[in-house]
Amino acid sequence: MLKVNPNLDKIEISVIRKIAEACREYEGGEKPLINLTIGEPDLPQPKIIIDETIGYMKDAKLGYPQLGGMIELREEIGRYYKEKYNLNIEPDEIIITVGSTEGLSTAIKTIIMPGDEVLTPLPVYPGYEPLITLAGAKLIKMDTSSDNFELTVDVLKKYVTPQTKAIILNYPSNPSGITISRKNRDEILKFVKENHLYIISDEVYSEIIFEGEHNSFLQDGYRENVILINGFSKSHSLTGWRIGYIIASKKMREYLVKVHQYAVTSASIISQKGALIALKECKDISSQVEIYKKRAESVYKKLKEKQISVIKPKGAIYIFVSLDGITKLNSLDFAKSLLEEERVAVVPGIAFGMDNYIRISLVKDEEILNEAIDRFINFVNKKDRE
Template sequence: MNKRLKEIQISGIRRFYNLVSQYKDAISLTIGQPDFPTPEHVKVAAKLALDNNKTVYTNNAGIIELRRAISNYYKKYGLNYNPEDEVIVTNGASEGIYLALNTILEVGDEVILPGPIYPGYEPVIKLCGAVPVFVDTTNNGFKLTAESIKDKLSSKTKCIIIPTPSNPTGVVLSYDELSKIASLVSNKDIFIVSDEIYSELVYDFEHTSIASFKEVFDNTIVINGLSKSHSMTGFRIGYTLAPKYITCEMIKLHQYINSCASSIGQYAALEALTNGLDDASPMREEYKKRRDFVYKRLIEIGFDVIKPNGAFYIFPSIKKFGLSSLDFATKLLESEKVAVVPGDAFSHLGEGYIRISYASSMDTLEEGLNRIGIFLKKL
C-alpha cells in the first residue's frame, strides 16, 4: 500500500455525519449541504441535456460554452481568463484542489495554510510529499494575515492556501487584507491557491479574489464551483481559473483522472451561469438571517463566538466548558440528539471549538440551539 495514503484518515466531518444516522430523530447541524433545492430552470436544463443525448465525452477541459460562461462570470470580480486555455471544468471544487496542488508541489515543498481549515487540503499536500505549515489564526479572529504568513515563509515555501470565505469559520478576508498578502508575495516564486467556493455567500461586503491583484495574478490558481452558489452539490461541477502556463499542466493531470466532468452536469451549470446569475441572492439573504439568529442565540446561551461574514458556518469556542471538542460533540449527541462537528476535524488548531452549519431551516436551528442550551446547563 502507498505509505502516504496509509497515514491519511477519513474526514472527521464525514465520520461524525455518519454517526448521526445511529440516533433516531437527531438534529444534524454538521454537513455543508445547502438546504435549498437546485433551481428549477437548472434541473430543466439537465433533463433537456438527457433528452438531447448530451451524454458523451466532452472536451477534457469542459464544453467551451460553459468555459466562456465561467470566464464571463468572473469578470464581476475584475478578472479576465481566456476560456480556451485558462479554465478547466472539474469534478467538483475538490478535484480543483487536487489538480492545483499536484501540479505545483514536489517532495519537500512547504505549503502555508491557515488553521482551523477545511480538511480537504492537508491530506492532498501530504500525498504530494509536501509539508503543511499551519498559521494559527485563533488569536486573530480566524484571519490569515500578511504578518502571520511572513513568519512562516522559508526557502521551501511553494504555496499559500487562501480559503475565503472560510470553512469552518465563515470568516472573509477583506480587500485591504488580501492586498497586504498580495504585496508580501509579490516578486516571490510562490503560488497562491485561492479557494472561493463560497464567493456568492458573502454578507457584509463584496467578495474579493486575490487573483484580482496584478502582482500575484500570474502565480494564482482560483478554485470555485456551483455546489454552494446554486445548491448543486450532487452535480459535481467545479472549475479552476489560472494563467495558461499553469492550466496547460493541470489539464494533463485532469485528463488522466476524469477525462471530463459530467456532461449532464456541465449543461446544467451552463444554464446556472447564464440564466441563473441571481439564483444565489435569495439563498444568501436567508443564510444571513440565519447567521444573525444563530450568532445571537449562541451568545445568549453562553458561547464565545466570532460573527462570520460568509459561507454558512459558525465556529464557537467551547474551551471554557472543560471538554475536548470530540467529547463535547459526542456528549451533546448522546444527551440531546444534536450533532455538530468537533473542531479538531479542521486541524489540530480547531481543538476547543465546534462547527455548526446553519444550512437548515429556522425551525431546525431554533430547536437545535434550544437543545444545546439545555446541554450547557447540564455541564
C-alpha cells in the same frame, strides 16, 4: 501485507465521518435528531437547472466534452468574472472540474512536490491536508487567532521558509465564515509575488457573502501566482452533480490540464450543462444568501445572549463556536456527548485543527436551528451544574 503508498497510512478517516456514523444510531429515536454536521446546502437546486438539463439530455449526444471542458461554459465563466470582478478570463485559462475537490487535487498535484511546505491558516478545511500528505509534502497550519482568523501578511511572513511553495486560502472560510479584507488580500498577493510563491485560493463560498463584497485573490498583476478554485455545490446546491472549475494563467493551465485529463478525462457533460444553465439563468442567488444570513444572525444572537464565544460569520454556511469556558471535554467527546444527550450533531473543531471549537452547519430551517441551539444551551447549562 499491502504494498501501498506509505503516505496513505498517515491519512485518517475523517472526524466528520466518525460523527456522521455515530449519528446513525440516533436516527428515528423519540427525540428527533438534528444533524448539523454536513456542509450540504438544504436549499433546493433551482428547478430551471434541472428542467433545462433534462431538455439537453433529450436532444444532445452526451459524448466526450472538449478537453478542459465545454467551450460555452468556459466562455460563460469568463463573462461572469468580467461582470463581477472586471477581469478578462479567456477559455484557455479555465478548466471545468469534477467539483471543487478535483480542482484542488489537480492544482496540488501540478505544483506540490515531495519536501514542499504548504501554508494555510487555522481553522482549516479537512480536505486539504490529505492531498498535501499524498503529494509527499507538509501542510503547516498558521495560527491567526490574534487577528480574528483573518490571515495578515505579518503572520504569513512568520511561517514562510525556503521550503514554502504555496499557500492555500479559503475565504469565506469553512468552518469560520470569516472573509478577507481588501487590504489584507492585497498585501498577501504582493508578498506572494515578490517571494515567487503560489496561492491556491479555494473560493467555493464566494457567492455566499453576508456583508461587503467578496475579495477574490484573482487579480490582475498577480495572475501568475494564483490558482483559483470554485464550484457550483454551494452557490447552486449542485452537490451531487460534481461540477466546479479552475482559473489559472494560460501557462499554468497547460500543466493543470495534463493532470486533469489523465486523472478524470473531464467532468460529466450533463453536469457541465447544468453549470452553464446555473450561470446563465440563476446568476442572482441573493434570496438564498439572505436565508443563510438570517440563519447565521439568529444563531449568532442566541449564542451571544448566553455569553457563548462565537465567531460572527461574514459568509459561507457555518458558524464556529468556541468551547472556552464551556467544557473541559475535547471537541470530539463534547460533540459525542451533545449528540447522545440532546440529539444534536455538530462537527468537533479538531476536524479543522482547533480542538476548542465546534462547527454548526446552517443547513436547516431557522426554526430547527433555534431548537438545536436551545438544546445546545440546555446541554451546556446542565454540564455546568454537574
